[in-house]
Amino acid sequence: MKREMVERPYKEVVDVLKRCGLRPTRQRMALAKLLRDAGDCHLTAEELHARAADAGHRISLATIYNALHQFTEAGLVREIVVDSGCSYFDTNVSDHHHFFFEDRRELKDIDHGDVVISAVPEPPEGATVERVDVVIRVRSS
Amino acid sequence: MKREMVERPYKEVVDVLKRCGLRPTRQRMALAKLLRDAGDCHLTAEELHARAADAGHRISLATIYNALHQFTEAGLVREIVVDSGCSYFDTNVSDHHHFFFEDRRELKDIDHGDVVISAVPEPPEGATVERVDVVIRVRSS
DNA sequence: TCAATAGTTTAGAATAATTCTAAACCACTT
DNA sequence: AAGTGGTTTAGAATTATTCTAAACTATTGA
Numbered sequence: 614m615k616r617e618m619v620e621r622p623y624k625e626v627v628d629v630l631k632r633c634g635l636r637p638t639r640q641r642m643a644l645a646k647l648l649r650d651a652g653d654c655h656l657t658a659e660e661l662h663a664r665a666a667d668a669g670h671r672i673s674l675a676t677i678y679n680a681l682h683q684f685t686e687a688g689l690v691r692e693i694v695v696d697s698g699c700s701y702f703d704t705n706v707s708d709h710h711h712f713f714f715e716d717r718r719e720l721k722d723i724d725h726g727d728v729v730i731s732a733v734p735e736p737p738e739g740a741t742v743e744r745v746d747v748v749i750r751v752r753s754s
Numbered sequence: 755m756k757r758e759m760v761e762r763p764y765k766e767v768v769d770v771l772k773r774c775g776l777r778p779t780r781q782r783m784a785l786a787k788l789l790r791d792a793g794d795c796h797l798t799a800e801e802l803h804a805r806a807a808d809a810g811h812r813i814s815l816a817t818i819y820n821a822l823h824q825f826t827e828a829g830l831v832r833e834i835v836v837d838s839g840c841s842y843f844d845t846n847v848s849d850h851h852h853f854f855f856e857d858r859r860e861l862k863d864i865d866h867g868d869v870v871i872s873a874v875p876e877p878p879e880g881a882t883v884e885r886v887d888v889v890i891r892v893r894s895s
Numbered sequence: 896t897c898a899a900t901a902g903t904t905t906a907g908a909a910t911a912a913t914t915c916t917a918a919a920c921c922a923c924t925t
Numbered sequence: 926a927a928g929t930g931g932t933t934t935a936g937a938a939t940t941a942t943t944c945t946a947a948a949c950t951a952t953t954g955a
Binding site: 777779780781782813814815816817820838839 | 931932933934935936941942
């Protein structure tokens, strides 16, 4: 049996990592795969750490943070700040917005088309718009 | 000279505090006055602490945090989360949005009318919209 | 294939913002 | 003036995150 056949499940994430200029290390491959297989969701560093542990990967928290920041930089995930206290990382990097359930401290995607922003101001002189974030804060009533 | 004339400068904040059901203590009066006199701005707890110190008030950080949360609850200020790491408190409680300068970690108001959101989704069953936050993240280019 | 090198991971310490604790304090009523 | 219950405080505790320096490993070139 050819080597490649065994390694195939990781082939795709290896390519993604390489394309991003990140060395495909054991830990980065595991994390990239976990994130890819997680579907659209919003994870904290601790949650990803737990999922990695569940999947049998003992990866230090510092590495989780490093990887999440590198993945954010590379556009593989997106960091969302809605809760002073901790960052969420969104595996859905397409253009969209969020509900934030303040009591549960949980995020839920809003499809791009469901929020229509028909006017935004010019950014001040010398500033470039990175992103327009819309967060609808809700509480259970 | 009547007593009231001397106390007058604090009369207004005392009334505000009472109306909010907050006992007008020395520290709360000082902070409420500082915030009111600060004009529209975005302060962290540490910054308010420093301003209080500058004004000659030695108030513990724990008290600053307590007061800011009570003031937020009472609608005297508004808490803004744009930066995992620290909260900003906005003395402008009218409906408006923000630019966030990611490199300087600073906020700037956007007038309510300058952002037009023409469609927002229904909140999920059992949830009530608290607020719709629009944050335009910019960096100096 | 091997060694050198440069990037990576790690545990644990360090930091930063915030919250907690329990004792001292003080505003308000009577 | 005294009692009561909310408030303030210093300092310890907590939480999320970053730093550090040593051990490790992917990659490159001989």
